[in-house]
Amino acid sequence: MRSSISSFKKRLRLPRLFFRTPSLEEQIHGGPPLEFERPIPPAPWRGVAVVVTIIAVAATAAWELYCRSLGYGPTLNDNEDLWVMARRKVQPDSIVITGDSRAWFDLDLGEMEAGLGKRPIQLAMAGSTAWPVLADLAKDENFHGTVICSFVPHLFFAPPGSPPMERAEKGIKRLHNQTPAQRVSEYLTMPLEEHVAFLKPDDLSLEGLLNELPIPNRPGALVSPHFPPYFQTEDRERRARMWDKCAEPGSELAKKIQQIWLPLFKPPPPPTYIPKEVFAAEIGKGIKKRFADVQSAVETIRSRGGKIVFLRLPHSGGLKELEDHDTPRARTWDPLLKSTGAPGIYYSDFPELAGFDCPEWSHLSAGDSVEFTRRLMPHLRTVLGM
Amino acid sequence: MLFNSLTFVVFFAVVVTLYWSLRSWPVRKNLLVLASYVFYGAWNPPFAVLLFSTTAMDFWLGHQIGKAEDQRARRRWLVASVCMNLSMLGFFKYGNFLLENFQWLVGRIGIVYQPPHLDILLPVGISFYTFHSLSYTLDIYRGVLQPTKSLRDFILAVSFFPQLVAGPIVRAGDFLPQLVHPPRLKGNQFLWGLALMTVGLFEKVVLADTLLSGPADRIFGYGGPLVALDSWAGVLAFAGQIFFDFAGYSLCAIGAALTLGFHLKDNFRFPYAAIGFSDFWRRWHISLSTFLRDYLYIPLGGNQVRPFRAALNLIIVMFLGGLWHGAAWTFVVWGLLHGSYLVIERVCRVCFEDKPWASAPSVRVLAWFATYVAVCIAWVFFRANDFTVATRMLGGMFGGHAHGDAILSTRELLQIGAVTAGVITMHWAMRENTFETAVMRMPPWAITAIGAVMACAIIFTQGNSNAFIYFQF
Numbered sequence: 001m002r003s004s005i006s007s008f009k010k011r012l013r014l015p016r017l018f019f020r021t022p023s024l025e026e027q028i029h030g031g032p033p034l035e036f037e038r039p040i041p042p043a044p045w046r047g048v049a050v051v052v053t054i055i056a057v058a059a060t061a062a063w064e065l066y067c068r069s070l071g072y073g074p075t076l077n078d079n080e081d082l083w084v085m086a087r088r089k090v091q092p093d094s095i096v097i098t099g100d101s102r103a104w105f106d107l108d109l110g111e112m113e114a115g116l117g118k119r120p121i122q123l124a125m126a127g128s129t130a131w132p133v134l135a136d137l138a139k140d141e142n143f144h145g146t147v148i149c150s151f152v153p154h155l156f157f158a159p160p161g162s163p164p165m166e167r168a169e170k171g172i173k174r175l176h177n178q179t180p181a182q183r184v185s186e187y188l189t190m191p192l193e194e195h196v197a198f199l200k201p202d203d204l205s206l207e208g209l210l211n212e213l214p215i216p217n218r219p220g221a222l223v224s225p226h227f228p229p230y231f232q233t234e235d236r237e238r239r240a241r242m243w244d245k246c247a248e249p250g251s252e253l254a255k256k257i258q259q260i261w262l263p264l265f266k267p268p269p270p271p272t273y274i275p276k277e278v279f280a281a282e283i284g285k286g287i288k289k290r291f292a293d294v295q296s297a298v299e300t301i302r303s304r305g306g307k308i309v310f311l312r313l314p315h316s317g318g319l320k321e322l323e324d325h326d327t328p329r330a331r332t333w334d335p336l337l338k339s340t341g342a343p344g345i346y347y348s349d350f351p352e353l354a355g356f357d358c359p360e361w362s363h364l365s366a367g368d369s370v371e372f373t374r375r376l377m378p379h380l381r382t383v384l385g386m
Numbered sequence: 387m388l389f390n391s392l393t394f395v396v397f398f399a400v401v402v403t404l405y406w407s408l409r410s411w412p413v414r415k416n417l418l419v420l421a422s423y424v425f426y427g428a429w430n431p432p433f434a435v436l437l438f439s440t441t442a443m444d445f446w447l448g449h450q451i452g453k454a455e456d457q458r459a460r461r462r463w464l465v466a467s468v469c470m471n472l473s474m475l476g477f478f479k480y481g482n483f484l485l486e487n488f489q490w491l492v493g494r495i496g497i498v499y500q501p502p503h504l505d506i507l508l509p510v511g512i513s514f515y516t517f518h519s520l521s522y523t524l525d526i527y528r529g530v531l532q533p534t535k536s537l538r539d540f541i542l543a544v545s546f547f548p549q550l551v552a553g554p555i556v557r558a559g560d561f562l563p564q565l566v567h568p569p570r571l572k573g574n575q576f577l578w579g580l581a582l583m584t585v586g587l588f589e590k591v592v593l594a595d596t597l598l599s600g601p602a603d604r605i606f607g608y609g610g611p612l613v614a615l616d617s618w619a620g621v622l623a624f625a626g627q628i629f630f631d632f633a634g635y636s637l638c639a640i641g642a643a644l645t646l647g648f649h650l651k652d653n654f655r656f657p658y659a660a661i662g663f664s665d666f667w668r669r670w671h672i673s674l675s676t677f678l679r680d681y682l683y684i685p686l687g688g689n690q691v692r693p694f695r696a697a698l699n700l701i702i703v704m705f706l707g708g709l710w711h712g713a714a715w716t717f718v719v720w721g722l723l724h725g726s727y728l729v730i731e732r733v734c735r736v737c738f739e740d741k742p743w744a745s746a747p748s749v750r751v752l753a754w755f756a757t758y759v760a761v762c763i764a765w766v767f768f769r770a771n772d773f774t775v776a777t778r779m780l781g782g783m784f785g786g787h788a789h790g791d792a793i794l795s796t797r798e799l800l801q802i803g804a805v806t807a808g809v810i811t812m813h814w815a816m817r818e819n820t821f822e823t824a825v826m827r828m829p830p831w832a833i834t835a836i837g838a839v840m841a842c843a844i845i846f847t848q849g850n851s852n853a854f855i856y857f858q859f
Binding site: 046063184 | 387388391392393394396427428429430431560572573574575577578580581592596600609610611640644649650651791792793794795796797800801820822823825826828830833834837838841842843845846847848
């Protein structure tokens with residue numbers, strides 16, 4: 001009787017992999033197992049190790065001192081793991097802040113706790129759109145709390161694939177896919193960041209420093225605009241506070257950041273490879289879809305007994321002019337409230353909220369953010385029916 | 387757990403300290419098994435169960451092959467092992483790919499079939515540990531390895547944490563003998579291990595992630611046509627990134643193993659100085675190319691068959707090598723391109739090897755240049771997410787988009803140029819050497835200076851925690 005293996009072999013014409021003895025060449029390579037030992041280059045390794053360690057420690061200490069002399073201080077870096085840590089604290093009835101960096105800078109958690117009776121959880125992300133977080137909260141069937149959502153039209157309507165969208169989606173993705181190692185890493189990193197000033201990946205890392213090299217670009221090169229340098233601190237609750245150096249009147253840093261905001265808040269030029277009218281139509285369609293999606297998410301949260309309120313937070317100077325011109329209230333804020341039926345607070349509608357000046361045109365100073373939040377609370381309580 | 391993360395630094399310090407402070411060899415091996423499973427479970431704990439299951443199955447199957455006296459029984463057990471390993475790999479890695487292609491295929495004959503999308507998470511490093519484990523039963527069957535009696539030793543051979551998730555592919559036959567006698571702590575060996583880890587981390591964190599990954603990602607992620615300069619810059623950036631990423635990981639793995647007293651073989655040998663494609667594959671991902679050579683190419687007949695069959699063998703091996711990297715046709719094309727390169731090279735050798743001009747320096751330089759360019763062209767398919775991107779990139783590289791966009795800053799172009807020139811020069815300088823001999827020739831002050839620069843650069847780069855590219859394979 002023929003064996004099943006041999007007919008298997010014949011039918012599939014399997015290679016001789018399973019059916020032949022190894023050649024001499026194979027035997028030399030694969031076995032019998034040879035003792036293999038890596039060569040160790042002769043060098044005074046102990047001495048080298050000691051000197052390298054001394055140089056590395058000394059250079060690190062010198063770099064730390066230099067960074068501190070420039071005014072940098074130890075603070076946490078805002079990253080997905082820190083955001084996930086905050087997101088995991090959300091309870092079914094929590095008060096949650098979502099949206100962009102204005103909510104991150106301008107809302108003081110202590111004042112909000114005093115005003116609303118519960119300490120909110122800060123989920124706003126710098127340079128991000130609120131939509132992915134809203135969608136995630138709407139999907140969370142246990143959540144029936146309160147959402148306070150900051151609204152900056154340029155960010156709120158950011159299309160899929162754009163940096164604001166990607167930033168928010170990264171956080172959500174990390175929430176659902178965070179590995180135990182990433183979780184542990186954040187716990188290990190936090191104490192370091194709280195004590196070491198030079199740990200600022202965006203500014204003081206090798207990449208950040210290379211970014212600052214004043215090398216002119218080719219004419220016509222579509223190079224992304226720069227992002228603002230470090231100008232805030234952040235604590236474990238993700239409360240951001242503007243760096244004093246930026247908040248000083250006439251601060252050079254603030255002036256520099258003002259000029260960085262302007263290109264960042266202008267709509268990007270249409271891609272050269274898509275006809276302008278097609279691109280404009282796509283953008284229009286995307287905005288319509290965003291209105292519809294947000295409306296649906298708001299309805300879902302409300303259907304579970306949750307509440308949502310939109311906030312338009314202070315901005316000033318040239319940035320306010322730009323936003324008012326490119327994204328006027330009548331085309332953005334008003335339709336948003338109308339389509340969602342959610343309440344909203346537009347800071348300039350209330351004299352006590354309108355008088356704040358943003359040093360770098362987009363965010364309040366740490367001191368002003370406390371006062372602003374205190375003044376905001378009665379309005380918030382009213383619209384939330386508290 | 388990434389080598390370039392603080393978690394790993396703490397984990398490694400604890401493991402190394404405990405390992406060398408324990409006296410009993412079995413206890414030390416138990417510690418390494420535990421550490422390896424913690425290391426692997428730190429990605430996704432349930433996958434540690436999968437790792438254990440395949441390992442235990444292969445251990446048992448290895449025993450069955452070893453004790454079977456009848457050749458047919460030995461084959462049966464080997465087929466069981468191969469099927470078990472490949473079906474595991476097939477399900478987790480190629481499940482959706484196969485379903486999508488089946489859908490496409492039946493669609494061609496008019497059948498509308500909507501397969502369910504299997505929400506399968508790819509266990510990290512499955513392609514690597516499957517090969518670690520498979521090498522054991524294959525070598526027992528071939529009669530070049532005796533089955534080990536210790537399940538613990540075999541578990542450690544498959545899951546040893548430095549090489550577990552992204553290679554080098556360490557064959558059980560190379561690792562198991564090292565578990566017989568306890569290694570002694572040797573100061574120089576330990577420090578050389580740390581030095582290799584520093585070089586590996588420098589390659590990964592500074593060169594791959596900081597200087598090259600950003601431009602490469604932007605170029606390959608751009609939706610429109612690009613001018614030739616940016617297209618080539620993107621491809622060169624990726625060519626450098628993938629080398630430093632993977633070679634960096636391999637060096638870290640070799641260094642980490644060495645600090646624990648284990649010796650792993652080189653996985654890279656200055657591949658961008660390769661003259662010809664067979665030379666390239668003797669220098670690039672050596673553990674995979676030798677695995678494919680020994681367990682696939684030679685059993686297929688290797689080059690001891692008629693020329694046409696030998697060429698076909700090369701194509702088959704590289705096709706499977708491409709597919710091993712990922713479940714996408716772009717990887718297949720990458721593999722087939724390399725297969726074709728190898729065939730063309732063989733034909734050229736037959737035709738021109740005896741010509742006196744064939745070994746002239748200018749011809750060698752030309753051959754190197756052709757090899758490097760062809761390897762870079764193949765990288766386009768390796769990196770591109772789909773054929774639309776690959777075609778667009780090739781169009782840009784060969785002047786098809788004269789009015790395309792320029793999206794890289796001058797600084798990025800300079801970075802890519804400097805790193806590419808640096809890596810090629812370095813590989814040429816070390817072409818006939820090993821890393822160890824190069825270090826041996828350096829004066830101690832130069833070793834110290836280079837070590838200090840690398841250590842400082844890693845610290846100042848602040849441990850960008852990008853995952854290693856090869857984790858996805």
